Amino acid sequence: MDYPINNIFSKKRSKYSGSFFLIGFSTHDQTFQIGIIKERKIVRIGSFKKGLKQNEKEILTKTVVDNQNGKENEIIMVDPSICVEIAFQSVENEQLINPIFKSFLLQQDWEQCTWDRLILNNVPIDNEIKITHPEKIIWNDPSVNKENFLAYLAQISPFILPFLEKRLLTTIRYPKGITGESFFQKNCPDYAPKFIKTVENDGIKYIICNDLSTLIWLGNQLAIEFHIPFQTVDSNYPIEIVFDLDPPCKEAFPLAIKAAKEMRKIFDSFNLISYPKLSGSKGLQIHIPIKRNTLTYNETRLFTSFIADYLVEKFPDDFTIERLKKNRGGRLYLDYVQHGEGKTIICPYSTRGKELPTVATPLYWDEITDQLKFENYIIPMVLNRLSSGNCPMNDYFEQENPSLYDIINALKENKNKF
Structure with missing residues (x-):
């Protein structure tokens, strides 16, 4: 990548x-x-x-x-x-x-x-695509119009497309910009051009974004957020595990930093290769790639619940697995339930429909410090950051994390004892 x-x-x-x-x-x-x-x-x-x-x-x-x-x-x-x-x-x-x-x-x-x-005007996209209203403002401060947004998608396409490939896509569209109304879109609209690939699942005709033309067409429809499942269309098995570290508010972002640092200690001790990323909102997400067609969601749940329970037990005043917001008491929510069949996560390098043009940005582990501010990772900064061609997730799909299977087998054995 x-x-x-x-x-x-x-x-x-x-x-x-x-x-x-x-x-x-x-x-x-x-x-x-x-x-x-x-x-x-x-x-x-x-x-x-x-x-x-x-x-x-x-x-x-x-x-x-x-x-x-x-x-x-x-x-x-x-x-x-x-x-x-x-x-x-x-x-x-x-x-x-x-x-x-x-x-x-x-x-x-x-x-x-x-x-x-x-x-x-120079990227190789399908002739059916006609860019409309390039001057339309999407974000106000800093100002980002549709032309800026589409050029962003074109430039980060080599980084985002490997994560979108062969996955049922859910987008959030903002037809009038971030300040206007938004809606989720799963079904491919009837007016979509012929080159758009789709796969039907549970009666929904999902778009599969495998190429630049599809990405730019979606951007022209002002699909601002790209959400993907944890599996590809040709398998019922996840290809990754993702922990969502969700603080109660943006001011509590330091809790996400603390949770990520503690998770890294655990993953390193287990010899697991993991990749942190900003959610583009107020939290962090930790990705762990796994070998295709090897673990079920029930098996990965053993691991994710174990990690979450351990951290809550160790830091009860900081972290919780309580799903009801009113009962979290200002603690960070360790969302391991989100990793499941039919669930989705924001795609790496997707923009977010927030006040600022923030991006779900992959990070290096040494960037997870107390000085990290998610508000800094907006479209212009991310483009500049990638100008050398270096992406923290550039070897993501090469990793299989074989030690994970021993961990899960041990958790299975421990569970069967009780």
């Missing part, structure tokens, strides 16, 4: 193209400097001179000289206004590689030349 998301154009080919605006002309090498809007800032993304006819070059040069607003070294600067379409091979270090002029975009507003739109 390693993939450098800040370089989605890393595969060199000749068919990338996009719209950019002119920001200057270099008298040194006779190139036209171009920019794009990224994270609400104008950034220089390259320069071009190939592809221009002589008369086009002369007209463009005169336009820049006549409308210049200053000079930086040997570059005559100009305010953004002229938009051009440029073909290129790739982007390296945020600079276009082998840019070639294709045409002027006289009817385009320069503010429409954004990095997110560049991504969406």
Whole structure:
């Protein structure tokens, strides 16, 4: 799952193209400097001179000289206004590689030349997808519109799709943005395009999100949250165990940190490989991958209940397994019951329908400290975090945790004694 998301154009080919605006002309090498809007800032993304006819070059040069607003070294600067379409091979270090002029975009507003739109216009998605209302605001502060959100999905697709693959998908949609009404969607709507794959289960036609086109189509429907079961469609056995550490309020997040640290001690002592992640809300979740088709939900329940009971017994003032909120008394709820057939969990890298554009972000264990703040893990931060291509869960599906079977067998034997 390693993939450098800040370089989605890393595969060199000749068919990338996009719209950019002119920001200057270099008298040194006779190139036209171009920019794009990224994270609400104008950034220089390259320069071009190939592809221009002589008369086009002369007209463009005169336009820049006549409308210049200053000079930086040997570059005559100009305010953004002229938009051009440029073909290129790739982007390296945020600079276009082998840019070639294709045409002027006289009817385009320069503010429409954004990095997110560049991504969406170049990712390989099905032709049936028509992105609607890209300007629609989803989150207000920081402001995230639909175009920003879809570009986020495109960039994190290599990380999220392995978790969505072959799983019955439940989404939460926010058609009018986070401040509007929301609803759960399990059934695939009748208007879904033909490429959308579905599987019927208990009379419900679930969407199976195996590919980028499906992910972007769902995003365009403003499916903000992606919830997945613990098993794939071809098995009744879980492929992972997940503990949900649910504090009573966001101010009690330190309780989730404490619970996670205590769990790590236990899992390490059992030689179990585990992966923490922020829920994207007010808690943490701990994932434990297991070998496919080996353990039933009844067997994993022996383990999850054992861990939860142990922690509650050790820290009765901090943790509880009481399902009724009114009876928890400010303690963190160790939700092991949620791990069961027919239940779901928020998918790693899914956004959440909260006030902030928070993300269910996988973490490294050494990041679980008292300084951890879930509010910091929002869309822009997560994209920047993954810019190197490193994901804490990059080897998740390679793990089988064989020691878990000995633990569960021991729990079975102990249970049979009573």
